[in-house]
Amino acid sequence: MSIIIEKTLGLLKPDTIKFIDEIEEIIKNDGFTILQKRKLQLTSEQLSEFYGEHFGKPFFPDLIAYLRSGPVIAMVLARPQAICQWKDLIGPTRTNDARNMAPNSLRARFGRDDTHNGFHGSDSAASAEREIHFFFPGSIVEPVISGQTAKDYLAKTVNPTLIKGLTHLCKDKPNDPIV
Numbered sequence: 001m002s003i004i005i006e007k008t009l010g011l012l013k014p015d016t017i018k019f020i021d022e023i024e025e026i027i028k029n030d031g032f033t034i035l036q037k038r039k040l041q042l043t044s045e046q047l048s049e050f051y052g053e054h055f056g057k058p059f060f061p062d063l064i065a066y067l068r069s070g071p072v073i074a075m076v077l078a079r080p081q082a083i084c085q086w087k088d089l090i091g092p093t094r095t096n097d098a099r100n101m102a103p104n105s106l107r108a109r110f111g112r113d114d115t116h117n118g119f120h121g122s123d124s125a126a127s128a129e130r131e132i133h134f135f136f137p138g139s140i141v142e143p144v145i146s147g148q149t150a151k152d153y154l155a156k157t158v159n160p161t162l163i164k165g166l167t168h169l170c171k172d173k174p175n176d177p178i179v
Contacts, residue, residue: 006082007035009131010090011120014070016110023106027077030089036076036136044068050134062115074135083122090119 010032012023017039027034042050047064054060077086091098091105094114098107111117122128132139 003080005078005080006125006128007076007078007132008082008086008122008128009120009135010075010077010086011131011135012073012075013067013116013118013120014072015112015116016106016118017071017073019110020073023110026106027075027089030085031079032077032082032086033079034075035078036139037073038135039071039073040135041071042067050131059115066115076132076136076139083125083128086121087123090121093117 010027012020016023024034044064047067048055051060051063054063079085088102089106091102091107093107095107095111095117096114098105098111098117102108106119107117111119122131
């Protein structure tokens with residue numbers, strides 16, 4: 001059986017970063033690994049680019065103002081089914097809905113209202129890839145395969161190449177190894 005480890009973006013908005021230690025503990029207890037993390041202050045231009053699909057919507061100016069009010073923490077989170085599991089952990093977008101439908105969710109616990117809901121999560125694999133690259137340029141986002149599929153790949157592809165290379169190195173010893 002193989003397990004696919006997926007990656008997603010987790011974003012803590014300005015009013016939740018003061019709870020980072022507690023939130024990180026919750027994230028790890030939910031089975032996530034935090035692969036990368038950074039704290040940064042975003043400009044209006046960066047926020048408009050990141051939330052471009054919401055441009056023109058009535059809540060857009062308030063969203064940008066909220067996120068400009070302080071630093072955010074961006075994290076690359078990994079685990080099986082990371083995208084849907086992170087969305088479940090943060091809960092519904094509207095804080096009151098989160099309190100009613102998912103009282104243990106992060107938005108229910110740390111969100112203040114619909115604009116100040118505390119967290120962002122990618123909604124699809126394509127969004128996760130785009131959003132991770134936005135905060136962590138050069139990151140590799142492809143899912144990681146583990147279990148028997150990974151072992152088969154190593155046995156078929158990697159191990160023969162390593163054996164060939166190491167054998168060649170052993171046979172071709174330099175005359176003067178200290179140069």
